[in-house]
Amino acid sequence: MRIKQLIVTAALAAGLAGTAAHAGDTIRIATEGAYPPFNFIDESGEVKGFDVDIARALCEEMEADCKLVTQDWDGIIPGLINGKYDAIIASMSITPERQEAVTFSAPYYSNKLQFIAPKDSDFDPTADLEGMTIGAQRATIAAQWLADNLGDSVDIKRYDTQENAFLDLASGRLDAILADKYVSWEWLNSKDGSAYEFKGDPVYDDDKIAIAVQKGNTELADRFSDAIKAIREDGTYQRINEKYFPFDIY
Amino acid sequence: MRWSVILENLPQLLHGAWLTLELVLVSGVLGLAIAVPMAIVRCSRFASVRAFPWVYIYFFRGTPLLVQIFLVYYGLGQSPWVRDSLLWPVLSQAYWCAIIAFTFNTSAYTAEILRGAIQAVPEGEVEAARALGMGRVVTWRRIVLPRAFRIALPAYSNEVILMLKGSALASTITLLDLTGMARTIIARTYTPLEIFLAAGVLYVLITFLILGGFRLVERRLNRHLRPRTGH
Numbered sequence: 378m379r380i381k382q383l384i385v386t387a388a389l390a391a392g393l394a395g396t397a398a399h400a401g402d403t404i405r406i407a408t409e410g411a412y413p414p415f416n417f418i419d420e421s422g423e424v425k426g427f428d429v430d431i432a433r434a435l436c437e438e439m440e441a442d443c444k445l446v447t448q449d450w451d452g453i454i455p456g457l458i459n460g461k462y463d464a465i466i467a468s469m470s471i472t473p474e475r476q477e478a479v480t481f482s483a484p485y486y487s488n489k490l491q492f493i494a495p496k497d498s499d500f501d502p503t504a505d506l507e508g509m510t511i512g513a514q515r516a517t518i519a520a521q522w523l524a525d526n527l528g529d530s531v532d533i534k535r536y537d538t539q540e541n542a543f544l545d546l547a548s549g550r551l552d553a554i555l556a557d558k559y560v561s562w563e564w565l566n567s568k569d570g571s572a573y574e575f576k577g578d579p580v581y582d583d584d585k586i587a588i589a590v591q592k593g594n595t596e597l598a599d600r601f602s603d604a605i606k607a608i609r610e611d612g613t614y615q616r617i618n619e620k621y622f623p624f625d626i627y
Numbered sequence: 628m629r630w631s632v633i634l635e636n637l638p639q640l641l642h643g644a645w646l647t648l649e650l651v652l653v654s655g656v657l658g659l660a661i662a663v664p665m666a667i668v669r670c671s672r673f674a675s676v677r678a679f680p681w682v683y684i685y686f687f688r689g690t691p692l693l694v695q696i697f698l699v700y701y702g703l704g705q706s707p708w709v710r711d712s713l714l715w716p717v718l719s720q721a722y723w724c725a726i727i728a729f730t731f732n733t734s735a736y737t738a739e740i741l742r743g744a745i746q747a748v749p750e751g752e753v754e755a756a757r758a759l760g761m762g763r764v765v766t767w768r769r770i771v772l773p774r775a776f777r778i779a780l781p782a783y784s785n786e787v788i789l790m791l792k793g794s795a796l797a798s799t800i801t802l803l804d805l806t807g808m809a810r811t812i813i814a815r816t817y818t819p820l821e822i823f824l825a826a827g828v829l830y831v832l833i834t835f836l837i838l839g840g841f842r843l844v845e846r847r848l849n850r851h852l853r854p855r856t857g858h
Contacts, residue, residue: 451810451813451814452819454817455813455817455819458817474815474817475817477817478817512801515810515811515814516810516811516813516814520814521815534721534801535801535803535807535811535814536801537799541701544701544704544705545701545704545801547705548701548704548705548710548719549704549710549719550704550719550721
């Protein structure tokens, strides 16, 4: 009897939670906070950036109450799997490996991978790179690309944040960095990055960036996908895009 | 739980464990070499002589190891003056930056442990040595230092184990030590529980190894205290 009651109560609670997921619900969203201009922490300690603006716009569109948390990059998928938050909006690329672990929404922007190196260097991605030291952020598709394509010939250095990789390129420890084009674009336009430039064509240009939710939670993924479509149609997306880039990154 | 993922990545984890062991041993030996003179100077009767080791120990014990390792790796690399200096071939390598930061850090703690041990050597033994006609240097070499090492050993083994755990910070400056390797594997497999568990077990094994080494040294140093067995 008791057990039956428990089961009924649990089922009711689950049902309630199910319906509550629609109106005025709370969605916990994780971002990294060290990936300008997509997500970063400003002088006052607030998280800002393209991802954050998109997250806010999507939540408004979905009429959901969103709580934003920051999480170090290499623990961001494990944290989602363990239920510390419901979604990741942190410039995450869709990859087959990640699709084994999480479910993705429709893409909200497209990215390319491109090398950067000092302007006075004759670094050429199409030449023989044997013996070079190349940096990338740990647990990114750039690090994965390097391991898959150049793992045997170059020394790959992995950094906790993209900012640390740029710092080490500036100190001369690296011959080049492979990173997301728009993140590099932002850095190359800054004072620190003025002595560096893109080298060669993007080595990978079909990188789709999407929102990750817990594996199998297609309901939430679809809500995000619909909301992305909606903000794209009503011009909200374009307004956010213009704040950061003079070109459309969708 | 995917246990097979541990097995698949075990060679890499062992590779990382080896680097961890190397970092701890190299910085441990170098740290000890700095700590001994530092502790002796720290016991000087003159305040002006004591001042340098005091500042050194105060600085390295008073700041987090993470800050020290970042200062050596990212901090020094910022200045063009350092990049053009003769030291750059060393400082440009993450490995040596980690060794430098760990060495300074552990030498400060070890010097303080030794300082306490030197002061704990019974006054009577020093007086006895003097009464036998030993000079200051001979007294230090034959009586004070050997006694102090014996007294310091248990506390020093603690410091080495703390250093082992501190060495995980090497992963923040791109080194693939046990922690760095574990994080790199997890970046591909998304199995933090399994891989960190395996890394934890390896850390425990290294700790046993270090403790075993200390037990051997302790037995050797204290062999005169063991009851004599017949010939």
